[in-house]
Amino acid sequence: MSKAKVMESKRYMALGLMSGTSLDGVDAAVIETDGEEIFRFGRTICIDFPDDGGAVKDAVKIALNWRFNGPPPNKLQIGSDYIDAVHIEAIGSLGIENVDIIGYHGQTVFHQPAQNGEKGQTLQLGSGQTLATKFGVPCVYDFRTADVKAGGQGAPLAPIYHQALCRYSQLKGRIAVVNIGGVSNVTLIDGNKPLIATDCGPGNGPLDSWMELKGGRNYDLAGEQSMKGHSDLKRIARWFERDFFKRPTPRSADRYDFDVLADMRGMSLENGAATLASFCAQSISRDLRAFTPDNIIVCGGGRHNPAIMGMLDMHTDGNVLSAEDVGWDGDALEAQAFAYLAVRTVKGLPISFPGTTGVPYPMTGGVVARP
Ligand SMILES: Nc1ncnc2c1ncn2[C@@H]1O[C@H](COP(=O)(O)OP(=O)(O)OP(=O)(O)O)[C@@H](O)[C@H]1O
Numbered sequence: 466m467s468k469a470k471v472m473e474s475k476r477y478m479a480l481g482l483m484s485g486t487s488l489d490g491v492d493a494a495v496i497e498t499d500g501e502e503i504f505r506f507g508r509t510i511c512i513d514f515p516d517d518g519g520a521v522k523d524a525v526k527i528a529l530n531w532r533f534n535g536p537p538p539n540k541l542q543i544g545s546d547y548i549d550a551v552h553i554e555a556i557g558s559l560g561i562e563n564v565d566i567i568g569y570h571g572q573t574v575f576h577q578p579a580q581n582g583e584k585g586q587t588l589q590l591g592s593g594q595t596l597a598t599k600f601g602v603p604c605v606y607d608f609r610t611a612d613v614k615a616g617g618q619g620a621p622l623a624p625i626y627h628q629a630l631c632r633y634s635q636l637k638g639r640i641a642v643v644n645i646g647g648v649s650n651v652t653l654i655d656g657n658k659p660l661i662a663t664d665c666g667p668g669n670g671p672l673d674s675w676m677e678l679k680g681g682r683n684y685d686l687a688g689e690q691s692m693k694g695h696s697d698l699k700r701i702a703r704w705f706e707r708d709f710f711k712r713p714t715p716r717s718a719d720r721y722d723f724d725v726l727a728d729m730r731g732m733s734l735e736n737g738a739a740t741l742a743s744f745c746a747q748s749i750s751r752d753l754r755a756f757t758p759d760n761i762i763v764c765g766g767g768r769h770n771p772a773i774m775g776m777l778d779m780h781t782d783g784n785v786l787s788a789e790d791v792g793w794d795g796d797a798l799e800a801q802a803f804a805y806l807a808v809r810t811v812k813g814l815p816i817s818f819p820g821t822t823g824v825p826y827p828m829t830g831g832v833v834a835r836p
C-alpha cells in the first residue's frame with residue numbers, strides 16, 4: 466500500500482468536548498474514526514460547571530456588551546481560563562489514555578451569523594494550545610470562525626457527523642436528525658445527497674429561563690409542568706413573526722434570539738411551560754415540512770421532555786424516535802461530533818457545506834494546536 470493510502474486511512478482515537486448553549490456543563494466523548502467513518506464509540510462523561518457556571522454567565526454578558534467593537538475586554542480571559550479548567554477536569558475524569566487528538570469546541574459566548582450581506586462574528590472561549598500542552602496531543606479548536614469569515618452561518622457543524630452516524634447504523638430513507646439543546650437544529654439526510662441543515666429556533670433555552678423565573682428550578686424535569694398546561698397559540702403565532710424566522714435557511718441562532726419572557730406576563734407556570742414546549746416543537750416542525758422525513762431522530766436534552774416529544778409527533782408526519790431508539794447516545798452526540806470534526810480538520814476534509822451553513826463551497830475549518 467502506498468504511503469499516501471496509509472495516511473488516508475489512518476484511524477484516530479479522538480476525544481471531543483462540547484459545552485453547549487444551556488450553560489450547564491461539559492460533555493466529553495471518545496470515538497474511533499478516520500474522519501469519514503465511525504469505527505467505535507468509546508467512553509463518555511458529563512460534568513457540571515462548578516459554582517453554577519457563574520464565570521461563564523459573566524463572560525457571556527461581557528461578550529454581549531463588547532460585540533467585537535474594539536479590542537477584546539481583558540475580563541474575557543477570566544471566562545476563558547475557567548472554561549479551560551473545567552475541560553481539563555473533564556479530560557482528567559475521562560482519561561487521556563490512547564487518545565490521539567482532542568476536538569475542543571469551547572464555550573460560545575457570542576454568535577452573530579452573517580445577515581443581509583454582512584459577515585458575522587462568533588467567539589468560542591477556550592485555549593486549544595493550553596489543552597494540547599497539558600495533555601501532549603494535538604488539539605483542534607475554533608471550529609466556527611473560518612466558516613463565518615467566508616460568509617457562512619458558523620453553525621450547525623454537526624451535520625456531517627449525523628450523516629456518518631446514519632451510515633454507521635445503516636439507516637435508510639429520509640432522515641431528520643434533530644438536536645434539542647438550548648437552541649434546536651436539524652440535519653436532513655437522504656443517503657449521499659448533499660446535506661441540508663439549519664438551526665430551527667428555540668430548544669429548551671426559553672423554557673429553562675421560564676422555569677428559573679417562575680418555578681425556582683433550572684429546567685422542567687421530565688416535562689412535568691409543560692405536560693400540565695395549555696399552549697397559547699396566539700402568543701406562539703406572534704413569536705413566529707420575529708426576524709429569525711423570516712431569515713432563509715440555513716440560518717443559525719443565538720440562545721438570546723428567542724427571549725420571549727417579556728411577552729409572557731400573567732401566564733401560569735404550567736401554561737407558560739406548555740406554550741414554550743410547543744414553540745420549540747413547532748419551530749422544528751416548520752423546518753421539516755418541505756423535506757417530509759420518514760424518521761425523525763431526536764438527540765439533546767429536549768428528548769427527555771415528553772411534552773416537546775409529543776408535540777413534535779403531533780406537528781410532523783414522520784416517525785419520532787429518540788437517539789437511543791437507534792443505538793446512539795443522545796447526550797454524548799455533540800461531543801462525539803467535535804471529536805469527528807477534529808479528525809476531519811487534521812486531514813484537511815471539509816466540515817461545513819453550502820447546504821448546512823450557507824458557505825459558497827465545502828469548507829475546512831478549525832485551528833490545530835500542537836503540544
Ligand atoms: N430529564 C430531563 N427532563 C426535561 N428536560 C431535560 C432533562 N434533561 C435535560 N433536559 C433539558 O435539556 C437541556 C440541556 O440540553 P443539552 O445538554 O442538549 O443542551 P446543550 O448541549 O447545552 O445545548 P446546545 O445543543 O444548544 O448547545 C436542559 O437545560 C433541560 O432543559
Ligand SMILES: CC(=O)N[C@H]1[C@@H]2OC[C@@H](O2)[C@@H](O)[C@@H]1O[C@H](C)C(=O)O
Nearest residue numbers: 486573576620621622623648650799
Ligand atoms: C454558535 C453555536 O455554538 N451554536 C451551537 C448551538 O447549539 C445548538 C445549535 O446552537 C448549533 O447551531 C450549534 O451547535 C451544534 C453542536 C452544531 O454546530 O451542530
